[in-house]
Amino acid sequence: MISVAVVDAETPGNIGTIARAMKNFGLEELLLVDPPELDPDGEAYGFAGRAREDILPNAREVPFEYLRENYHTVGCTAVTNEDARKHVRYPFKTPRELADSLTDIRADTCLVFGRERVGLTNDELAGLDEVCSIPAAADYPVLNLGQAATVVLYEMRSLTLESTQLPDPDHERATEREIEGLHDQFGSFLEAIDHPEEKRAKAGRLFRRLVGRAHPTDREAVSLRGIFRRAQQRIDRRERD
Structure with a gap:
């Protein structure tokens, strides 16, 4: 199972956008670390589309440590270290490489997204198992939080959409x-x-x-x-x- 966690989001609308992308691509479990208030009449539900019916109401607020204790964690970040001497943000996989690597693995995985302005901190990333980054133009590699999550979840569709026939994982x-x-x-x-x-x-x-x-x-x-x-x-x- 693939879950999604959003850490310390500042804008409820981005949580709604992520929930909508989850609905689009067959993911169900949304975990929130230090979230803003999600008003049923506010922008989170307004941006969520049909995800307002199930994913947002069922989202769970959890501490950051809960992610490490219960999931194989993948920190999603725009900023990476292109240097093998550093190990906080390197090595990293693209979303497609990540999806390919998970195809034959039986493990509960959580994709962890950070704040709109600064993303995940080095301390947070240091405690996660893998790093994922979206290839983008070098002069402006930073995507909006909702956009970044949508791109990553799109690449996960081969693992999450019921219409896709996958072999049973052979590695637990x-x-x-x-x-x-x-x-x-x-x-x-x-x-x-x-x-x-x-x-x-x-x-x-x-x-x-x-x-x-x-x-x-x-x-x-x-x-x-x-x-x-x-x-x-x-x-x-x-x-x-």
Whole structure:
């Protein structure tokens, strides 16, 4: 299932536009982080079209951490780092590449959109699994929030419209609990090997991006956690001896 989250939107109308695009392209679950008030007689419902009947009334307000704990998360941003030495907004996928990568994956995925003026912050993106960006003209790559969401959701249509016949996914991604446990174990491992403290956050982001693209299964996540745990235990024994 693909869900949509909008973080700290300033304009109710943009939420209505996103809900309408969701209705157009077969998505149903809308999650709102710190939303403005959505008046049934206001612009959110006015812009939503038929989404005012179900998607908007059923939208749920959740904290940002809820997204990380329950979904494979994809942060959607216009601004990227075109440099492999940076790991907050790089590497990123285009919407079409993202849709292709999710075709054979069984995982609840949430597309996360940020604020109208500044989008998602670096701190927010650092905690998400993948990054998606829309290719646009270099001299003006920033799209309106509603427009950006519509483009991304259009590319997801091959995964969400019932009229499209897709093969059953043959790869089931590990649960978010296992994935977050793997990240925690990796963090403990960095501490055990005395990785420079000032570099641990960057190493953690690099690892999160790698895992986010790899979509490990439960067995793979458990095995990797076990490897890191055994390495940490061996280091601890040697230090005691």
